[in-house]
Amino acid sequence: MIQLAVIGAGRFGSLHIEILQTIAEVNVLAVVEPDPQRLKEVQEKYHIPHGFSSVEELWQLEVDAVDITSNEDTHGAIILEALHHNKKVFVEKPLATSREEINKIRKTARAGQIMTGHISRFSQEQISIKKALEEGVLGKLSQIRAIRDFNRSWFQGFGHRVHPVFESGIHDLDLIIWYADAQWKTVYAMESHAVGETSPDSFQALIEFENGLQAVIMSSWMLPEGAPPTLNELGTLDLQGTIKEYIELIGTKGTAKYQQPNAGFQVWTEKEAGEPDTRLWPPGIHGPGGALKRELEYFCECLLQNKNFDWMPLEQACASFYLAEAIIASGKTKQIITREETNDS
Template identity: 40%
Template sequence: MTGPTVVIAGVGRFGDLHARVWAEAGARITGLVDPDTARLAEVARTRRVDQTATELAPLLDRVRPDVVVIAADEAAHTGLALTALEAGSHVFVEKPLALSAADAWRIAETAAAHQRQVVVGHISRFTAPMTRMRAGVERGAVGRLCALRLRRDFSRAWFLSFGDRVHPVWESCIHDIDLAISFARTRVRRVVAMQSGAAGDAAPSVVSALLEFDNGVIATVESAWLVPATAPGTLDDGPLALDGAIVGEAEVLGLDGVLKQRLVSDSLVEWTRAGVQVPDLSLWPEEDGVVGGALRREVGYALAVFTGRRQPDVMPVEEACWGVEAAEAVVESLRTGAPVELPVRR
């Protein structure tokens, strides 16, 4: 039995990793799309893909894939997703789904009209600790959910190299906005946020936001691109090596208990000539020659949804739209310095 056919739209480092993981999960990569012709040729050669194009629509006319995986720049997500859905393909799109609530809901509505599925790549939902924490909340381990505290800090060097490529709320805070939604399972109704340009004035390098949900749950979401170069590396090797660190914590508070998780764990520390490493083993570790971890689970989930073997229960597109709404409100609150009330969606 052959697996679903997949086109990858956007073949930068993460798009190339997606090509590998989807193939390892049993899909057939039948086409690649990227405006950078040199990069496109390189990845096509490495992944042994014959069909390539600089635009998505002409390639879809030729290969008619079951799935389009979108790993292009954030601003391109909406156009690529709509093109894929209207051509009859399911869509996996890296976070965020879109850069505006209007575009996010347009994608969701187009998917429904064409009876296609959309899975958004909020990888943090698929890490083992978050899966366990969410299951604990759902079975009542902490009693009534009251509050969430979420923090995610990045290396300052990353801010200096690509921190202004897109507003940092869409790059970093969107992860924890989505996690908060995955626990609260409802919409955000009010947001207030503050920022600092401590690492440089190209974009806010420090963001702190308070979210109030429709069910009364309160969440704090914080992000600072200030981790120094002397911090232990967390992603320095493996299938997607990044020189730097992601450091953070997640806390779930209920009337009957608290669940806590740290993104950097001292369960494995490596002291070598290269320095001190605290390698992340949750996102995309290489295991027995294949990519595992949250990325493999995320892709496996998406394939099961696209082939009708399970319902879109872990990452419903509606919740991705709620996340875009909330992130857009955070950006607006940062701009105005005032609280933002989200409109009720009918």
């Protein structure tokens, strides 16, 4: 039985708890949340025996692993504390937001100790694309195009906390790195500050890989509130709005693409015409399912079987960070950034 603590009890932390409580051989023993009212609500709702207001208090308890769902800029420090206490770690993306923390994590972590929550790798559509690549169906990859857009209200609510490359963009950077199966070589990026926040509300980047592959990534947090919702009251996450995404792979023998919203499933009401997501964390027979449940089940399975996280290796999570960092630098300087300049080794 895995004794597990969830660190961060916001909307996504609560969703993690709900899913973890449906997984056999897992006991959510504790939750950490600095907001006392929120801590009380989550403990009572999910019947969690131990609640703490700080991570430091958690280590008095015997837990095997932690699930980190706190704000992005806290991830690195909490991971390093968990490693110091010899715990296994699941951390929502991004792994960390500073190079110093990333480098310390790489030096400190043992094999099979950390898994980063890049949920798109556990989406059935992306798994199928990866299998098509591995089986040679698409031939040699020539180009990848990726777009991911979110609501403007989300940016005002929480998106501005970090550069969007670490929030929306990191999903597609991870997929691009996974599909490319090569080191990136150069990157050139642009960004927009139309809303007037310190963090850009939109960015785009052109990435060249050492094997000749080219990738384009674009992300904007400017979708209007009238966009067809993919998250609404029919879903399991306490968030309403639209995730618009598109990814296309072009190879010498074929192409593959996925897009959301799509017309495969629609719900029309007096209020809106929506296309609810059935992929990431849809309602299931025994609670939320989809890619998020597959991801957390995989983490727990690896813990129980003492296996490495081969589907989501630490080094690829680090590679996403270094590329994201280069995109930020290029967007600010308006210069091409090379991998050699970043010391990404």
